Amino acid sequence: MSEELEVRVSGLDAKETAANAAGGFVAEQAPLSQTVVQKCPTCGGDAIDRSEFWEAAPENGAEIEAKLNAVAKAIENYYLALDRREHGGIAASKAFQRIEETLGMSWKRGELTKRLEQNPRLKQIYDSPT
Numbered sequence: 001m002s003e004e005l006e007v008r009v010s011g012l013d014a015k016e017t018a019a020n021a022a023g024g025f026v027a028e029q030a031p032l033s034q035t036v037v038q039k040c041p042t043c044g045g046d047a048i049d050r051s052e053f054w055e056a057a058p059e060n061g062a063e064i065e066a067k068l069n070a071v072a073k074a075i076e077n078y079y080l081a082l083d084r085r086e087h088g089g090i091a092a093s094k095a096f097q098r099i100e101e102t103l104g105m106s107w108k109r110g111e112l113t114k115r116l117e118q119n120p121r122l123k124q125i126y127d128s129p130t
Helices: 061-083 088-103 111-118 120-126
Strands: 004-009 012-017 026-029 036-039 046-050 053-056
Touching: 061 088, 111 120
Parallel strands: none
Antiparallel strands: 004 012, 012 026, 036 046, 046 053
16 A cells, blocks of 8 residues: 555645555645645636635736725715715715716616626526515
8 A cells, every 4th residue: 555645734744655654754844935826726817825725816906906995985975974864865876876986887778688688697696586
């Protein structure tokens, strides 16, 4: 039996074979801060593998973070308007407009309906339960 097992213990790569199991194992020091950038097995995009956890590393990560922060700020401004006893509908409309501007989106009559007709499997994502 010469099967080889790899064991990861506290940053060490330990290789143990059935032949030397009785006598102990041979350990080799692995770099603890090594960062490996490779393709994500799930989406195929660039990802960083750290300690067996995958983190997304999009090229426009800073832009996405800025947009997400702007959306959160628009929602917080809506909450602040409610705290100040401003009209909820007007405050919601202002927040929605800020979110649309941040994401570069606007309503165009019939555009989404047409896209859903062309891609019927997407319809379940947009239909609300009735």
